Amino acid sequence: MVERILPARHDAPLHGVAATRRLEARALAAAPSPPLMQAAGAAVERLALALAPHARHIVVLAGPGNNGGDGLEAAARLRRAGRPAVVRLCGDPARLPADAAASLQRAREAGVPFIEPSALPALGAQDLLVDALLGLGGAARPAQGALAEALTLLAAQRAPVLAVDLPSGLDGDTGQAALGALTVRADHTLALLTLKPGLFTGAGRDHAGTVWLDRLGVDGLGLVVAATGPEGPAEAPTAWLRGAAARRSPPTLPALDPRPGDEAPRVPARGAAATIRRHALHKGSFGDVAVVGGARGMLGAAVLAARAAHAAGAGRVWLSPLDPSGARLDPARPELMLRRTTAWTADTLRQATVVAGCGGGGAIAAVLAGLLTHAPRLVLDADALNAVAADAALRDALRARRSRGQASVVTPHPLEAARLLGCDTGTVQADRLAAAARLADALGCSVVLKGSGSIVATPGETPWVNGSGTAALATGGSGDVLAGWIGGRWSAGLALPVPPDLHELTAEAVWTHADAAERAGRPLLRAADLVEVLAGVGAGAHGAANGPDGPDGA
Ligand SMILES: NC(=O)C1=CN([C@@H]2O[C@H](COP(=O)(O)OP(=O)(O)OC[C@H]3O[C@@H](n4cnc5c(N)ncnc54)[C@H](OP(=O)(O)O)[C@@H]3O)[C@@H](O)[C@H]2O)[C@@H](O)CC1
Ligand SMILES: [K+]
Structure with a gap:
């Protein structure tokens, strides 16, 4: 057939x-x-x-x-x-x-x-x-x-x-x-x-x-x-x-709105289920996300990541710009809370899902050691990856997290992956599955190797090749949105009776992020607009990831 x-x-x-x-x-x-x-x-x-x-x-x-x-x-x-x-x-x-x-x-x-x-x-x-x-x-x-x-x-x-x-x-x-x-x-x-x-x-x-x-x-x-x-x-x-967000996960919450003619109650989409809010929950149930990045001239990257984490359903999102003269408020998203990195204590970090590196410049290196030590859940992107690639002590600290039960996700594009692996971009692109697996094993992390057909690799797991997305995502800032989106999904997932495992959660986040480009149906999607499209999924509206234009309705 x-x-x-x-x-x-x-x-x-x-x-x-x-x-x-x-x-x-x-x-x-x-x-x-x-x-x-x-x-x-x-x-x-x-x-x-x-x-x-x-x-x-x-x-x-x-x-x-x-x-x-x-x-x-x-x-x-x-x-x-x-x-x-x-x-x-x-x-x-x-x-x-x-x-x-x-x-x-x-x-x-x-x-x-x-x-x-x-x-x-x-x-x-x-x-x-x-x-x-x-x-x-x-x-x-x-x-x-x-x-x-x-x-x-x-x-x-x-x-x-x-x-x-x-x-x-x-x-x-x-x-x-x-x-x-x-x-x-x-x-x-x-x-x-x-x-x-x-x-x-x-x-x-x-x-x-x-x-x-x-x-x-x-x-x-x-x-x-x-x-x-x-x-x-x-x-x-x-x-x-990886071609569907909603198929495999068992229902975690009861079906809400069976349609006439449905044989079985419809199950909330897996993506949406991560953030559907039951009555007895409060913002603390969904965890805090701290976005650390945005050095001088690059605040936008950290803002995009923070907005994405918020759209993903995190309970509270703290934005910690590395530029001391940076903004005190995101006027378009006043819900985001700004807090200097110096205000973080080891205790508060231990409660948070941390997204680090978006627009971090060289300044991220100085705070990275503390984040690697204390954050239980850590997403590293962009300049945080470059800092890790340049410093063997930071690499050791990242690797050591796994044995302490701290989980990490790294989201390199091919050049960042090449720096981390000590090879050139051509070698990474020549075998993306192998490169992602090598990096996952070397760092003890889940790895998202970005690019056409993003790879999600985690030690001991069969890798995913993401099937969603279009070239509309090939625009500045969409990687920052992805890092924030993963952090936000991770944080929101803590409220589920059985939080998804990291490999699954990362693959789901990568799929929904890229699917937003198809959902938007535009040849180019600006990163801030991408956040707004994602917010429709993260808001937890039933069927958002599986609605009339989603897999079931297609
Ligand atoms: N057996 C069955 O019943 C079934 C088989 N199936 C089908 O078989 C396919 C695999 O067949 P395959 O193993 O014969 O390999 P295939 O791709 O035809 O090429 C080999 C030939 O190309 C040559 N060659 C290679 N590169 C070259 C180059 N750069 N420049 C020049 N020459 C080059 C190579 O030469 P050699 O390297 O040996 O010197 C050799 O002669 C599979 O993809 C599927 O379509 C399925 O339908 C299932 C049923
Ligand atoms: K052929």
């Missing part, structure tokens, strides 16, 4: 290349009927017909391995169905793997024309190019000869592109465009057997287009099950796609 994947709306297991190969081997050993490659060809055929029902030309570019075999199988089926499929084969027919060779034979028997590039028909918007050049076996070495020619030709066409399994050249583990400019930019990608993490992080989202999945029947063999929970799949996922 071919299903469409909505990255912001589906939780799904992601399997990297090695895990997919293991699954494939187990599936092949079970001798499924139809055989995997025939099932793959059928899935490609079905989606091709759905995407281009009026195609005058369907051109299948088939590579030298089994990805090419999938394309050949699809071409054979399309031709048998009377569709105008032709194949450009970029590989030596005599050296195809066995399954692909059998598919080549079927394509020949079906009368599929094999064309030279010079015979490529002029393609229009109703036609279709099928990229079956490289899949899991694509290697990061320069493409040459017929393969390079086909990739160049594909890049120059106007017709929509359907990539089989992976856009050729895209690394399924990391989302790196391994063939540089020749890496295929598809309009649609039909993932086979498994969803690969690389489709959803790094350059993946831009290269994959709309993602579809066909498990080729292996779910029927019990090898992959639906995304019911980390204990589900027989082959443990490499990561999880």
Whole structure:
């Protein structure tokens, strides 16, 4: 069955290349009927017909391995169905793997024309190019000869592109465009057997287009099950796609407003549930958030974080600017309380969730040691991360927190992550999942590695790849909002009968923060406006994260 994947709306297991190969081997050993490659060809055929029902030309570019075999199988089926499929084969027919060779034979028997590039028909918007050049076996070495020619030709066409399994050249583990400019930019990608993490992080989202999945029947063999929970799949996922805020958590509060026709009472969205206020609660129940940042000229960053923490449902939010001449009041949010860092005592810090570093400049380093020692819950962003990267003693202090039962979240962008890891940004981006996991283990923290397909990694947990968000978030201040939002959710979560664990809570906060960009529906979302959109979620209005325009209503 071919299903469409909505990255912001589906939780799904992601399997990297090695895990997919293991699954494939187990599936092949079970001798499924139809055989995997025939099932793959059928899935490609079905989606091709759905995407281009009026195609005058369907051109299948088939590579030298089994990805090419999938394309050949699809071409054979399309031709048998009377569709105008032709194949450009970029590989030596005599050296195809066995399954692909059998598919080549079927394509020949079906009368599929094999064309030279010079015979490529002029393609229009109703036609279709099928990229079956490289899949899991694509290697990061320069493409040459017929393969390079086909990739160049594909890049120059106007017709929509359907990539089989992976856009050729895209690394399924990391989302790196391994063939540089020749890496295929598809309009649609039909993932086979498994969803690969690389489709959803790094350059993946831009290269994959709309993602579809066909498990080729292996779910029927019990090898992959639906995304019911980390204990589900027989082959443990490499990561999880975080695509919904409301699905997995058990109801923590009774349903409030069943709709007519609802079979079961509707459960408050997980995001909203964190801040729904029962009668017997008071502002102290939701904890204090202290935002420490805003050095001279950078107060705005700390204000944004504080406003976001407030919008997230924290009981009280203290803003401690590092600029001694800084404002005494946020006129737009008079609810925020300003308090100098010198006014904090170890005792008051011990009650608070602290968000440190937003616009902190060099001044944050001086207060960081105290925060690392006393704050039970600490979110570090921006200049706090740079300070930690520059000072081994602060790094040791951050690492030591875990053994004292103090929890920490760090929210680096790739450059900050690189500084913390002592490498360059390219190394971080080359394998974002690995970089986030390394950082989580090194610092004993939950890590949010920001960027397209943000990664949430926590020691001992399967990482999340966030599926929500748009480039509207790529604007100054949205990171400050995220840090404050995480702190606020963390603080508000303390009021729940069972507070969510940190990995879960962080992933939820990252999802709701990025989902706000989609919710706002604007190409660019200024950070202060983002806070206002988030306030609609944090206010705890029933269904705010799961309402008519949310997952249930979509
Ligand atoms: N077996 C089955 O039944 C099923 C298989 N399935 C399908 O198989 C796919 C995996 O197939 P695969 O392992 O054959 O790898 P694939 O991506 O076709 O490429 C390997 C070939 O490309 C070549 N090559 C690589 N990089 C290159 C470069 N830069 N420049 C030039 N050449 C390069 C490489 O050459 P080599 O490195 O060996 O010299 C080799 O010849 C998977 O993604 C899915 O679509 C599923 O449908 C399930 C059922
Ligand atoms: K491909």
